[in-house]
Amino acid sequence: xxxxxxxxxxxxxxxxxxxxxxxxxxxxxxRSGLNVFTHRHYPSRIRGGHxxxxxxxxxxxxxxxxxxxxxxxxxxxxxxxxxxxxxxYGEEEIKPLYENLDELREGGIIVYDSxxxxxxxxxxxxxxxxxxxWHVFDINLRELAKEHGREIMRNTAGVGVTAAxxxxxxxxxxxxxxxxxxxxxxxxxLNVLHxxxxxxxxxxxxxxxxxxxxxxxxxxxxxxxxxxxxxYGALDAGCRFIAGYPMTPWTDVFAIMSQNLPKFGGIxxxxxxxxxxxxxxxxxxxxGVKSMSGSSGGGFALMGExxxxxxxxxxxxxxxxxxxxGPSTGLPTKPEQxxxxxxxxxxxxxxxxxxxxxxDPAEAYDQTRMAFKLAYDYQIPAIVIIDQKLSxxxxxxxxxxxxxxxxxxxxxxxxxxxxxxxxxxESGKFNRFIHETxxxxxxxxxxxxxxxxxxxxxxxxxxxxxxxxxxxxxxxQMSRRMSKxxxxxxxxxxxxxxxxxxxxxxxxxxxxxxxxxxxxTVEEAVDRLNExxxxxxxxxxxxxxxxxxxxxxxxxxxxxxxxxxxxxATAQFxxxxxxxxxxxxxxxxxxxxxxxxxxxxxxxxxxxxxxxxGADESPVTRTEIRPAAGD
Amino acid sequence: MSAFNAIGEExxxxxxxxxxxxxxxxxxxxxxxxxxxxxxxxxxxxxVGRTPEETxxxxxxGCSGKLNSYLDTYGFHTIHGRSLPVARAAKxxxxxxxxxxAGGDGDGYGIGGNxxxxxxxxxxxxxxxVFNNEIFGLTKGQTSPTSPKGHKSKTQPSxxxxxxxxxxxxxxxSGASYVARTAAVNPNQAKEIxxxxxxxxxxxxxxxxxxxxxxxxxxxxxxxYVDIQDSDDYDFDITDRREASEMMYEAEDxxxxxxxxxxxxxxxxxxxxxxxxxxxxxEMPEEPLAERYxxxxxxxxxxxxxxxxxxxx
Ligand SMILES: Cc1ncc(C[n+]2csc(CCOP(=O)(O)OP(=O)(O)O)c2C)c(N)n1
Ligand code: SF4
Numbered sequence: 001x002x003x004x005x006x007x008x009x010x011x012x013x014x015x016x017x018x019x020x021x022x023x024x025x026x027x028x029x030x031r032s033g034l035n036v037f038t039h040r041h042y043p044s045r046i047r048g049g050h051x052x053x054x055x056x057x058x059x060x061x062x063x064x065x066x067x068x069x070x071x072x073x074x075x076x077x078x079x080x081x082x083x084x085x086x087x088x089y090g091e092e093e094i095k096p097l098y099e100n101l102d103e104l105r106e107g108g109i110i111v112y113d114s115x116x117x118x119x120x121x122x123x124x125x126x127x128x129x130x131x132x133x134w135h136v137f138d139i140n141l142r143e144l145a146k147e148h149g150r151e152i153m154r155n156t157a158g159v160g161v162t163a164a165x166x167x168x169x170x171x172x173x174x175x176x177x178x179x180x181x182x183x184x185x186x187x188x189x190l191n192v193l194h195x196x197x198x199x200x201x202x203x204x205x206x207x208x209x210x211x212x213x214x215x216x217x218x219x220x221x222x223x224x225x226x227x228x229x230x231x232y233g234a235l236d237a238g239c240r241f242i243a244g245y246p247m248t249p250w251t252d253v254f255a256i257m258s259q260n261l262p263k264f265g266g267i268x269x270x271x272x273x274x275x276x277x278x279x280x281x282x283x284x285x286x287x288g289v290k291s292m293s294g295s296s297g298g299g300f301a302l303m304g305e306x307x308x309x310x311x312x313x314x315x316x317x318x319x320x321x322x323x324x325x326g327p328s329t330g331l332p333t334k335p336e337q338x339x340x341x342x343x344x345x346x347x348x349x350x351x352x353x354x355x356x357x358x359x360d361p362a363e364a365y366d367q368t369r370m371a372f373k374l375a376y377d378y379q380i381p382a383i384v385i386i387d388q389k390l391s392x393x394x395x396x397x398x399x400x401x402x403x404x405x406x407x408x409x410x411x412x413x414x415x416x417x418x419x420x421x422x423x424x425x426e427s428g429k430f431n432r433f434i435h436e437t438x439x440x441x442x443x444x445x446x447x448x449x450x451x452x453x454x455x456x457x458x459x460x461x462x463x464x465x466x467x468x469x470x471x472x473x474x475x476x477q478m479s480r481r482m483s484k485x486x487x488x489x490x491x492x493x494x495x496x497x498x499x500x501x502x503x504x505x506x507x508x509x510x511x512x513x514x515x516x517x518x519x520x521t522v523e524e525a526v527d528r529l530n531e532x533x534x535x536x537x538x539x540x541x542x543x544x545x546x547x548x549x550x551x552x553x554x555x556x557x558x559x560x561x562x563x564x565x566x567x568x569a570t571a572q573f574x575x576x577x578x579x580x581x582x583x584x585x586x587x588x589x590x591x592x593x594x595x596x597x598x599x600x601x602x603x604x605x606x607x608x609x610x611x612x613x614g615a616d617e618s619p620v621t622r623t624e625i626r627p628a629a630g631d
Numbered sequence: 632m633s634a635f636n637a638i639g640e641e642x643x644x645x646x647x648x649x650x651x652x653x654x655x656x657x658x659x660x661x662x663x664x665x666x667x668x669x670x671x672x673x674x675x676x677x678x679v680g681r682t683p684e685e686t687x688x689x690x691x692x693g694c695s696g697k698l699n700s701y702l703d704t705y706g707f708h709t710i711h712g713r714s715l716p717v718a719r720a721a722k723x724x725x726x727x728x729x730x731x732x733a734g735g736d737g738d739g740y741g742i743g744g745n746x747x748x749x750x751x752x753x754x755x756x757x758x759x760x761v762f763n764n765e766i767f768g769l770t771k772g773q774t775s776p777t778s779p780k781g782h783k784s785k786t787q788p789s790x791x792x793x794x795x796x797x798x799x800x801x802x803x804x805s806g807a808s809y810v811a812r813t814a815a816v817n818p819n820q821a822k823e824i825x826x827x828x829x830x831x832x833x834x835x836x837x838x839x840x841x842x843x844x845x846x847x848x849x850x851x852x853x854x855x856y857v858d859i860q861d862s863d864d865y866d867f868d869i870t871d872r873r874e875a876s877e878m879m880y881e882a883e884d885x886x887x888x889x890x891x892x893x894x895x896x897x898x899x900x901x902x903x904x905x906x907x908x909x910x911x912x913x914e915m916p917e918e919p920l921a922e923r924y925x926x927x928x929x930x931x932x933x934x935x936x937x938x939x940x941x942x943x944x
Contacts, residue, residue, distance in 0.1 A: 235935075236935070238924070238931070240920055240923070241720070241723070241724060241920065243716075243720065262913055262914045264935075265916045265920075265923070266916070266920065267723055267724075267909075267914065267915060267916070267920065268914070269720070269723070271716065271749065272745050272746065272748075272749040273745060275713065275716070276713075276716040276745070276746055276749070277716075279709070279710075279713045279716035279717050279720070280716045280717070280719070280720035281720070282709075282717055282720070283689075283707075283716060283717035283718060283719065283720030283721040283724070284720040284721065284723065284724040284920075285724075286707060286717070286721055287687070287720070287721035287722075287724035287725045287728065287921050288634075288724060288725060288920075288921035288924060289724040289725075289920045289921050289924075290924070291720070291724075305710050305713070306710065306713065308710075309709060309710050309713075313707070405931070405932055406931035406932055406935060408923075408924055408929075408931045409924075410924040410925075415634065415925075416634065416636055426652055427651040427652040427703070428651065428652040428703065429651070429652075429703070446634070446635070446725075446921065447684075447685075447687040447705035447721065447725065447728055448634075448635035448637055448638045448684065448685055448687075448705075448725055448727060448728055448921075449634060449635055449636070449637060449684070450636050450637045450684060451684075452684070452705075453683060453684055453703065453704065453705055454705070454706075455699055455700065455706040455707075455708060456706065456707045456708065457706075457707075457708035458692075458708065458709060458710050459708065465706070466700060467697075467700060467708075
């Protein structure tokens with residue numbers, strides 16, 4: 001926990017403009033040369049309820065939200081939307097203030113809107129402020145905003161105060177406001193911003209040391225969320241069709257695609273349910289368009305059948321699974337990594353699919369592109385897993401990262417000339433599902449092509465697609481389909497750089513293993529542990545299927561013990577690892593969390609230290625250590 | 632150069648072209664009404680002028696779902712109840728295709744009921760043929776959503792307590808722009824109706840009465856039918872929703888009493904198809920999407936923009 005970083009938390013009610021304000025402030029910090037990371041926390045309700053967004057900004061790369069924070073801007077009129085006293089969701093009045101105090105660091109700053117909130121309502125506020133050396137600024141943001149016409153602009157007033165207290169220039173903030181609005185709205189907001197800034201500088205003395213850190217980027221950066229990464233990856237992979245049904249947090253990807261696809265001449269369909277959504281993706285792909293669908297836990301469960309249909313008919317599709325805590329509707333707005341097993345194995349029969357779990361927005365872009373490439377080259381469904389944490393978190397990425405051409409290749413499709421030459425069976429049908437191939441891929445035709453007629457069916461079928469229960473044919477077809485994963489593994493190993501991420505000294509004694517969105521947090525823990533003299537390295541795994549057997553074996557052979565960090569209660573990735581590798585049971589420990597919140601780096605550090613010192617209970621509350629089989 | 636030269640090709644089409652070179656032994660029972668649909672389709676498609684290669688037939692699961700083993704077009708035998716979502720996406724992806732979906736009454740009105748309602752509501756430009764034999768055929772004779780009240784089967788041993796579905800009324804209320812009923816025992820009318828349905832721009836729903844002599848021996852489909860267009864007893868305006876709705880209601884009641892009324896019940900030529908509606912709001916490209924992947928002149932990068940990277944929802 002260092003103060004060479006700003007972790008700014010803006011808290012209030014849903015509807016206070018927390019999201020837009022924080023996004024603009026994060027961009028302003030990014031454009032002033034800093035690396036940024038945002039973390040969004042919100043309850044599952046539409047009106048009222050307490051929410052916050054945290055922005056962590058520093059000169060060095062930011063990989064996680066960090067631990068705690070050092071600047072609170074408490075807005076909040078959530079109570080105004082919840083008229084009933086002691087309503088079901090609890091008393092709202094003082095939440096934006098007191099609910100946040102536990103994680104505020106020593107010496108931190110509190111700015112609260114004295115027009116809306118009162119510290120008298122917060123139990124032991126003064127004692128706690130003194131004990132923790134907090135710098136408290138009670139500023140009537142509401143009044144400030146009202147002077148220029150509209151109370152709602154108190155968030156802008158809050159930003160003005162923040163900038164003054166941190167000794168920040170207003171230039172970038174103004175630019176962003178100019179991008180976002182115009183006319184009277186812009187003028188009023190700029191006036192509020194300036195008034196708040198000047199008033200704070202004139203009326204308050206700053207006794208705190210916290211200043212906005214300085215930094216410099218070599219090149220232009222853009223602020224990208226996990227959902228943005230997935231959506232942009234899909235668009236750049238040539239995806240022009242999406243079908244979906246809203247479910248948090250998948251809705252973000254769906255909305256971004258729906259808003260952009262028409263501009264790219266593509267089609268977006270909001271349909272009646274998730275079974276239909278996945279079936280539409282199959283239909284569009286069958287007809288020759290690169291297509292996708294997706295959902296979150298419950299909706300994905302409904303997609304099992306069309307997913308199996310895609311496997312059996314060898315129709316390429318890409319599905320996104322944005323996980324939230326389950327089972328059932330679970331914690332609708334909280335992250336968990338609890339759907340891994342269902343994603344790997346849902347649907348009847350043997351699973352035959354590609355599954356990736358990117359760690360951050362840039363990887364989300366990369367791996368979504370890769371998912372499309374493999375899906376269309378190999379005629380196999382590919383699933384990209386994100387979760388509620390990754391979907392809503394923003395990071396800065398160099399703009400040039402996205403400077404890649406659109407991949408318009410429709411994959412293994414034959415032209416009409418090739419179809420004329422291709423083998424046909426006695427019935428005149430094109431042999432679309434030939435047994436013998438190099439890499440398991442039997443090239444397809446598209447409806448409307450000459451000489452390409454065949455039958456696609458979810459039943460087992462022969463070369464021309466006729467339903468066929470002959471045992472020899474069954475074995476030939478099954479084996480060919482399953483062999484695709486072997487070819488894909490070879491292609492990934494040979495032709496592409498590893499999708500797994502490594503951190504820490506290569507010859508480290510211990511290992512930390514994680515997957516998906518927890519990678520940044522674990523890497524930050526690795527850095528801290530090494531600084532404290534613990535010899536540890538990490539691998540952040542992205543390939544779930546086909547599993548990176550070779551890389552994982554090498555990693556596990558090179559360490560004495562390894563702890564797998566994942567956000568679920570049943571150690572699902574550890575289970576997968578042991579199933580795939582069939583060894584290392586005595587080396588593997590699990591560190592688990594499933595309270596609805598992602599890991600923080602210090603939790604990982606403490607649990608890891610405790611574990612290597614022989615503890616089998618977690619020093620951190622609401623987490624769990626599962627010792628190795630041999631322990 | 633087009634990748635889809637079979638689409639829009641004009642030539643004389645022999646109905647035998649739709650028969651697979653080696654016809655798989657039909658697994659339908661002798662006397663099954665499904666043969667009637669197959670025959671009617673083989674006659675209708677050449678008459679409409681659509682070749683086997685520009686036709687995509689999507690079926691569900693059930694005896695009816697086997698239709699595309701015996702009809703030689705491009706085919707997609709999907710999963711139980713899901714022919715419609717697969718079919719309508721294929722049509723959106725490549726509007727040049729003649730897309731036909733088919734399935735049983737369990738498939739279309741039961742497990743796929745939600746898709747039926749919504750595909751009709753959206754008025755997708757396609758044809759949907761439901762083989763209505765008032766029974767589950769393939770799984771051996773269980774009660775279906777169209778089985779009459781009191782129908783006994785192994786899974787409803789005391790007789791069904793449910794009123795059967797009214798497929799025609801349901802279709803009209805949901806928004807289909809063409810609704811007709813025909814019967815396998817009436818091949819001429821069946822062919823004519825299919826021709827009309829396929830040519831119709833919008834969602835054309837044909838409730839096709841097919842007898843299942845194996846599991847549903849007393850079904851009314853054996854009873855001589857009445858063609859409402861030919862009969863002097865029925866005079867109504869098929870373009871008028873209210874009149875069509877009353878006529879459907881009467882036909883559905885009559886069926887339960889053993890009288891089979893067939894014909895066109897509702898035709899709306901004016902309602903734009905879903906594709907047209909989507910084009911009008913700028914959410915559907917003018918040229919077939921599927922073509923674009925083969926168009927060497929299409930500039931994929933031209934429209935690409937970084938705007939969205941810095942914009943957030
Ligand atoms: C999800 C699912 N549930 C159940 C089945 C089993 N099943 C196959 S066909 C069928 C009934 C078909 O009845 P219908 O649609 O009326 O068609 P018919 O066989 O009479 O033509 C059922 C229940 C299945 N294949 N998939
Ligand atoms: S069981 Fe009935 S519906 Fe199925 S093939 Fe036999 S007669 Fe036809």
